[in-house]
Amino acid sequence: MMNSSQARSLGWAAVLAICLALVTVLSFKVHAVKSEVLLAERQLIWLEREKLLLETEFETRANQRQLAEWNQVEFGYAAPRSGQFLDGERQLASLGEVRGPDAPNPIRLARADIGDGAEGDAATDAAMRSPVSGAKVTLASAATEKDAGAVFTQAFGDFLIEASPIRPAKAETPRLAKALAAQGLTAQGLGE
């Protein structure tokens, strides 16, 4: 049998042993982390060198002389002329000036279709009504993101047309909806 002082010293010894064990475990852990850091550092060095190599290779392949030669043979880009520059906001604004009352129609050689512009959104919004109540349907996706509807439509359009009564309206591309709106058709009519 041990007395209380023996038990206490045994207890202290046990605590000491546990602490020692913990310190040992901790130091192992520290060393493990250290060597991990070292490995990571080595990898960083390797990657930096690789980056340098690739960057230099890119710079070499795209050196000024090579670019000039490619331009001469393949692309033929010329230096910009003065007509290609705008001199400040005033000149930019002058391009959007309203035509005078007797002015002839401007000759246009090119036209850009802006499917996701502000007008396009207005048209698709106008076409979207609930087939049941006839009330306007505001899509959460349309409200947050302009493109989301089109992206969604492209991905799941056909699938959703069959699945849902409201979806056909949503499944149209904005341009189609716009064109339909111009013809007096509504998406509601199509859906039924």
Added chain:
Amino acid sequence: MNMMAVSMTAATPVMPAGRLPSVTLRARLLWLARVRVLWLVAGFALIAMIALLRIASLGFAGTAPQRTSLEEALMPPRGELTDRNGTPLARAFPAYSLWFEPGAMGDNGSPLVHSSAEAARQLKAIFPDIDEARMARRLASGKSGYLRRRILPEEANRVFALGEVALEIPRETDRYYPQGTLAAHVLGYVVEEKGGQTGMEQVLDARLSDAEKRMQPVALSIDVRVQGALEDELRRGMLATNAIGAAGIVLDVDTGEVMAMASLPEFDPNTAGAAGAVNVFNRATNGVYELGSTFKPLTVAAAIDAGVVRDFGKQWDASPVAVGKRSIKDSHPLGRSLNVPQALVHSSNTVTARVGDAMGAEKLRKTMIDLGMDRRPFIELPAKGRPIWPQGPWSRVTNMTVSFGHGLAVTPLHLASAYAAMVNGGIWRPSTLMKLAPADVPRGKRVFKESTSSRMRQMLRMISLYGTGKTADAPGYRVGGKTGSAEKAGRGGYDKTKLVSSFAAAFPMDAPRYVVVVVVDEPKGTIASSFQRTAAYTSAPIVGKLVPRIGPMLGVQPDDTRDVDISDLRYLVDKGE
């Protein structure tokens, strides 16, 4: 202990007969066993102690596995040179070379796994340009050495895949110039163990190899895109006129920073080594030329400054000037008399000589000294040409010949700095190849009055509108400049067959930002130059094509609605309207 005490008490004989020896024997054996255990424990403890000591000594004194910090490992052996926008122009580049080490196998047998002919055939498949038979002899000879000085990483991988131990691929750090020959004269090259040679590599040698500073790249003032365009146009112009060389400079008029500087023919700093390189002669800073008529605006500016030319409508006699035994004539007759703007527009030697004469030798000499024409050019490069400067007080003849750019030979860089001073409001600044922060721009010294400078802008613009500089007038860029064609001075006078044609220009003339100087050395009359050799057909078109290419990059937009106001001088030249 208790047990022992118990056994001892138990072993005390009551009747010590017969059993006594066995009791002592038992105690003895027990004792012996304990001693043995003790020895064993002591032995283990000793071994453990030795092991621990050894570990501790290794831990404290032993060589730890080599550990380099991130910075040390990534620090280049020589600092990087970049252009003003940070594009690398020269960098330390890890490269591979191919080394033949016959003793690598460690035995006395054949150094190669395959036969030398087979190995040579395999190498030929990787490097198609090698001579297979020679390589086979080289491998059979058993002498160690470089087989190839530089190989690409993918080639190194393929060589490694051959499995030949004797073909070693040591990694070496190389000085590499990604842009190749571009700006070779500005950069120079590096020779192993000797450091930088010519160019900024030599100038910045200490800075680039300093362990404290080489982590930070050094930014030069040149812009690699502008340099590329300048070299491209110069090369084309040089080849079109069959010239022996050409030089070009683009200089910032307000700071003196060199945006681009080229000298053709060029060399490749990647291949230049200990043996040196051909074409290291820098025509832009080292070649001195009599630049001819490009000096006329400087003379006129000095005359306006001195108050000799006040009335621009005044007619000056344009007949040949007889000075001593010689006579100064115009290259083609320009009429009986001309005013100063006409003299510049039509490049009249006689009127410029008379203007110089009226001003006096001392004033022109002082202006030329103020423009730094009597010293080597102000630039960091080690290759700086000493001008051929008329010594002593100038005679009347010297004065008159210098006034139209003869009898004084300077580098193209001298001319660029002088033109910058003439158009920027009259402040001369030393040129530099280091990128300058706005606070570091030198204050410079005043050479011309502000009013003189603005007059000169008008007249330079008129030269390219109505005169010999028409071919340099890039639409929208308001280029103004002066042509110059001078015969090269050889033995016993000027050589009529050899010409140096130059064009010095600034743009945009309403608020000059950059000076462009182009010098073509010995152009020939070709179809491309309409069988002419003069600057209007050789160097001015180069400027005309160069300015639209570099203008937008340098922040100068073409604009047809802006120009310098020449309305008060125009009627003096443009009589037709």
